[in-house]
Amino acid sequence: MTQEPKSPAMGTLAGMETGADALNAYSKDISFVNSVRPACVTRPKDAKDVQQIVKFANETKTPLVPVSSGAPHFRGDTVPSVGGAMIVDLSAMKKILLVDRKRRVAMCEPGVTFAELIPEVEKAGLRLNMPLLPRKSKSVTGSMLEREPVLMPKYHWDISDPLACAGLFFGTGDEFRTGQAAGPGTIAEQWAVGGVQKAPYGPGTASWHRMIQGAQGTMGIVTWTSMRCEILPSLEEPYVVGSLQLAPLLELAHWLVRLRMVNECFLLNGANLAAIFARRWPEDYVKRKAALPPWVLFYTVAGYEYFPEERVRSQVQDITEITQRLGIEAQRAAGGVSAREILRTVQRPSEEPYWKLRAKGACQDIFYLTNLEKIEGQIETFLHLGEKAGCAASDIGVYVQPIVQGTSYHCEFNLFYDAENRRESDRVREISALGTKALIAEGGFFSRPYGENARMMVNRDAASVAVLNKFKKIFDPNHVMNPGKVCF
């Protein structure tokens, strides 16, 4: 396909490290996947380095494990599943390649984190559609490739959003650009005529970006991504609605998203809100949890360039009609947490230490997609199961995120635990496995299955897996890309 460079010698690969410390750092993460020590770590600085690495891997049949975010890792996807693997740590690729206000697009290398990109896009009057409080070291590219849910469902037209285009090397070592970026012309040539890398579909029939999203690095290595950005509002009015019951909040969320009246819109339970805002542990956490309503819906009404106050006023008025119908009330604060504080917090990455680790130093996330009717029952099932296993329901964090403009919902349970405490750790592992199984039985769809529970999902759909394996055979015929992950 493309002209390939000559195979390099291993020693010449970019940033090669084989020291024990480096290898140990990548041999495990916070998840329960088996610890496997890689054979070496490389740290490419640019696309050329990446291509050389992939070329080398193909010739030597060396498994590659791409990593773009910094530690800590949570899902097992960056821990090798097989021995002799080479870690391809892309975190040094930190160029922000483009921020274009007019076309509402930004473009960066995989090492660029949210903390680094946010200020740059803000300078241009733009913002990112963020996941909920990513850790500071989280790669923007990594988040998009993982199809992480984002906070503003209104701007989440497609589950692949906000990813626009990507530049990558398939497992074969061939370079490829997805969507509008594919051509004609090089990226520089496209820029020269006023083109940006925005439209995600194509070239041709396929929407290639969808093939690398959710793949956990099994199809190739991405060297840059572009993303759609949203305009920075000129006025933002955040609200919280607390409730003992989840149902009215879900109903309200449905209408807020359906009528596209709000930007950020998500639900958290008291445990998660407390975990995010507690300053002193454990007292403040316990106090806050007790003060907060069991369920809180957060949303922001915003105005842009024209008559922002009028826009906010009319939307607040329309929302009030809905809340009155549902017998709930939007407020400026709940349980001592102000809506403004929530807004300010979720528009940035998490402060250190990462919010999920503050309680007990480790966290296991169980997340899946579902529909509106099933959320409540599934949450009840999971919390009940947790209780049965000895984990108080009030200690389990729950996050519900309407996605894709309200066509589905990301539901996430956060189990905070002490990794050093074997009993606690085993319990969380058990809840995770049993919970996953129970949620699947109740129609939960683990669209991004990670780690040791992934098989429970992929084994249910042999037909799709068979097709995915045909793709895998084409794009990674030597099976060097992160073997053992997803269904490969």
Next chain:
Amino acid sequence: MALSKDVYRAFEDVVGAEYICDDPVIMPSYHQTEFAAVLLPQNTAEVQAIIRLCNKFSLPFRPVCTGWTGKFAKGSLYLDLRRMNRIIEINEKNMYAVVEPYVISAQLQAELMKGGLHLNVKGAGSNCSAMLRGHGHLDQTTSGDDRNHLAIEWVTPAGEIVRSGSLGSSDEWFCGDGPGPSLRSILTSAVPPGVTPGVFTKAAMKVYHWPGPAKFPIQGVSPNYSLSEIPPNFMARYYSFPSVAKMFEAENKIGESEIAFELMGFNVAMVAANITTSNEEEEETFRRLSREVQGPGFFVIVAGNSAADFAYKRRVLEHIVAEAGGKSLASLEDPRLEGILLCQCIRISASIRETFRPGGMFSSIPVMGQRDLTIQWAIGAGKAKEPLIAKGLIVDDGGAFFGWGVEQGHLGKTEIFCKFDPQNPEAKAAVEAWHKEQSTRAFKERYFALLAGQDEEIGRGLSNYHIWWNEIQKELDPNRVSPEGGALV
């Protein structure tokens, strides 16, 4: 070309004698191609059985819905999906609908409107399959291209039934992606445009909130339909601008302000086509409107969720238009014409007036993607139409292109037509030459690539996508029974 008796009988066993025909006499109604036979399957199981037989007998097949023009291989089997026409589910709470391929957009839209929902109807018209991939008048707020599909039931070219996303493992339609990489990477073209090999037998699609009435209050007798009243909190206007730059400035700001329910970058020729009931009337109206406008323009529908929402959106719209020097086309403020346009452009019921009515044929270069970039190209393509208009070879539309912002201006669609008489060889040749020149220029000047089949040079210029796609096809369709080829549904 004809099927042997045994092969015919095998297919007949699947669909029944009433639903297979190989009489050459019916073939002219199916795209002027000598098909080996036409089959009318009624469900997924029959489609699967047919495809398995196609593999067994090495017979190519093509699935088609309502079936506009298309290119097909001689001797192939034509799968007419018109018996697969059920709405499987409308899920109001989760904002999706599931349909079989022969449900037309008009049907689904009408059912959705009853429950306060609607969908992205493709510009081809509401007479086409609701699961068609593409763009249309409503893209401003209902997205487009392949971005509205959720889970899909797909019979592969090898005859396997694949149910993508949540459907495959959870028996739910809400998501088409995963587990892991998304099959939507290739399940992009719902039934025919015929480019995703195999057959989509059911598809879930996103639907959207509809702030209007359960049914439009239509009055009159065809073709003189109009609305008895403009629904509350709705407004339709056509604005013209002093220049393309000013028009785009306003279009972009309207997108960013999130105030338009629909923004359709019609030229006045297309407006004239929509509001007139005959060719002669259209021609006259086009001339009259051309004198009324100050330059290029667009058609906007504002729809409020409430009176306050409507008032705000209207105020912003008028402000943006004024800032850009825009002017409302006064004659379209007549409530009768406003109502006609409003209804046409939501129900997408006049696409044929816009395209086929004048001469019987049109040749188009449609471009999806970055609106400002494609506008730059389209200005030149429009100028290149002018000599053809002057010679009377194509219909006079002022050399205009059209287009609109998609997803409130994040993406866009630009298109340019030549409408002509296909029985006139000189016109046909001139239009073909224009098409080739302008698409070649687009590619050479790095605007975009118009894909028509597997062009080696274009493929090389687009990351060698054609080689990868060919590999995928080989894997999915080892016996090559599911050929590509354009056909609208």
Next chain:
Amino acid sequence: MGLEQYKGDMEMCCRCSTCKFIPMQRVSGHDFVNVCPSISRFNFHSYSGGGRLNIGAAMLRDGFQYTDRLLDIVYNCQMCGACGVSCNYAMDMEVLEPIQEFRIRCVADGKTHPALDKAIAGLRAHGSMVPPTGKRGDWAIGLGLKDATREKVDVLYHAGCLTSYDPSLQKLARATAKILQKAGVNFGIAGDAEICCGGRAYQMGYQEDFLRQARENMALIKQAGIKTVVTACAEGYQAFKVLYDKFKLRGDLEVLHISEFVDRLIQEGRLKPRKKVGLSVTYHDPCRLGRLGEPWVHWEGKKVPGDRFVFDPPKTYRRGTHGVYDPPRNVLKSLPGVTLTEMTRIKEYAWCCGAGGGVSESNPEFAQWTARERIREAESTGAEALVTACSWCEKAFDEAIRETGSALKVYDIVELVEAAIS
């Protein structure tokens, strides 16, 4: 010229399939969206309006090749014209006319249907499209009606073949006569001298037989000095009003359907429906009273060379716009105790009863299938009765109801008017 004159129209078909559906703006749900019985029943595209034009264009180009399938396509069509209405919402082209010409061509080439041949043989022998059950004028015995062939009358009531001979439908003729009597109209009938209008023969493709009937009828009318003909059957209405005019045989004869006439009489105060009927009804627009009942437009011209399919002089298409839709509705609304609920497919895009185009003779099963679909639609309105304005429709619906066991009642509009004025 025949089919050849429509070459350009047939080539204009862009195969968009709108001919299969009611006009898109009128689609109000998933159900009752089809408008063409033939494609709905037989499914292959060749049975649609567009498919028929595509085949016609191909045969003009490549020569006629008759097969059993082709004749099956040709004769399984009610010639109801719905395809043309839907097409002509957007397109400027003739649709039903080339389909009609294709059928005429088949007959001319001897490619006929035996059941239609039989019906035409009856017409030639008895001047009727239905087998005589006695004398043609027997239905009027005892009513004391004037013989228009002998006495001077203002209006000729042409009863039509089915109403004259079918014992179960003669009541319609009698009801019509009583209405006219009640209104004090100076009218007469031709009685035994009445012959078939020829309309159904024309739909079947037997143009010469139609012309013979038309000439004979017009001769009778001229001789009797009749200025106005009233029919209570949509077939007759269309024949006298539209087809006779198409062949320039009608002259200045005024042709009225009984629903138009009654509407006029009520408006003029000459007819006062006072008796409560007490019925919830839905109304079926007969094709040949509705969309095909619109006046013929005489036009001769040539295509203007160039980019557009336009003509010199400009051509006015018959798009179903000016059919008879309001008069029967006005009449129903004026009947005490009658409430009208509309079906989904009405007026210019009404679904056919199934009896047209000779289908009730050539393929009774298909005719019944078509009628059953209409019954289903009528039932969906919740009305007690389906009212029509054509004896052929009533016959088709009666048979469908007998077969399905539907509780729906079927009436002709004259029956309800008679009940309200008696």
